[in-house]
Amino acid sequence: MPAQLSWGPFTIQTGLLAVIAAAVAAIFAVRLLSRLYGAAAKEAADYWQNAAFIVMLVWKFGHVLFAPAVVWQRPLALIVMNGGTRELLLAVAAAAVYVLAKIRRGRLPLPLFLDLSAFGAVAAVFVYACIDRETGAATSLPWGLTVSDPEYRYHPVSAYSMIVAAVVAALLWMRRGAAGSGELARIASLYMGAGMLLVSFWDVPAPTYWLLSAFQWRALALAAVGIIFSARVHNKGERS
Template sequence: MQDALQVGPFLLKTQWLVITLSALVGYFGMRYRLKAAGYPDKRIIETIENSLIIALMVWKFSLILFDPVSVVTNPLALLYFSGGERGVWLAAVVVLFYFYHRAQKDQVSVWVYGDLLAAGFLAAIAAYHLIDLFGDKQALWADLSEILIALLIFRVMLSRSQGIAKPNNLNQILLWFSLGQVGIAFLNPLKQNYWWGFSQEQILYLILATLCLAIDLFAEKKRLNKAKHY
């Protein structure tokens, strides 16, 4: 896949287009999840639409924060560059705070937005790796596995339409996604071993999966203890 595309006088980085398209798919994934769960609240839909715009703007213009010298010396850099991976993480943090603020303002459970974010993320991941199939033949099996896991977990979310605001369901989704990422990494030919054949990313996902499992076991133990008192 080409690194950039010429559109008239502008040179667009392919990465921008891929991320933008993936974000749009994620948006429709959130809307579909919302519809499947029977939440017709227009305020939630409005929040989703605003969050997509905010995320794209923060990602694009975060270059001002991460590389202000380049922007000052060459303002046109904003047309051709973005905040990159750091900009993506910053956009994610900003959107999280935005969702929390709107949840408090609209008196909606924050877990509803957490569920929608998870659904949008899974849809975006599937779209991103589907596009990547056409450009990175080395990671073919890794991309296919990413798509399969994302779609399977998304399907499970849709089957639990009444659990949109249940943190336990989100915890299990995160658990299985983390374990899936650990396994998929072994299919990546560019994986760099860090400890006992695991990459740093795999170790982080293993830690996250362990934390999710501990939370799940604690919640189950608490539920059983509560049941004994009745």
């Protein structure tokens, strides 16, 4: 995928377009699901929409916090530069603080918010992978993608991510009646974590820390959250 996309005189970075489209898709998905569950769900959707905007803004301009001199030395860089993993983590933390404060003040059920968030996050992953398409490690499989030399093919890891997200989204939609119990968040964290961990083994090799890359550790942690939730649900079922 080219680093930039152009329409006549207009040019936008592919990564930025993917983030914006993913945020819009997440907001739309949360709004869609919230229509099934009354006023509390609509309030949660409002919080989620604001949180999505916070993530976008902090991710885009968060690098100013670490290098404030760029404001007066290279002001145009504020438009051109995007954030990295550091800014993304900061953005998620800022959005989490906002959401927790709102939930605590408005007494919104946390499981309901997590279920709506799970549906929106899966939609965001699907749209992001659809736009910012990437190739992974070399392969001889017939569905491998060629980049410049037709003799070499590479795993379409973005397509794999889209498949994982689509399957999980279907599972969530089939279980949409359980929204508000934390069930959708459990399903999304377990299967998205496991699925993305599987996809990562076909990606371009990255530096490892204790046998796994940073992305693999994050995917494993997400799957572990789902496993913990599943164990709690199982234990409650046995006690009842």
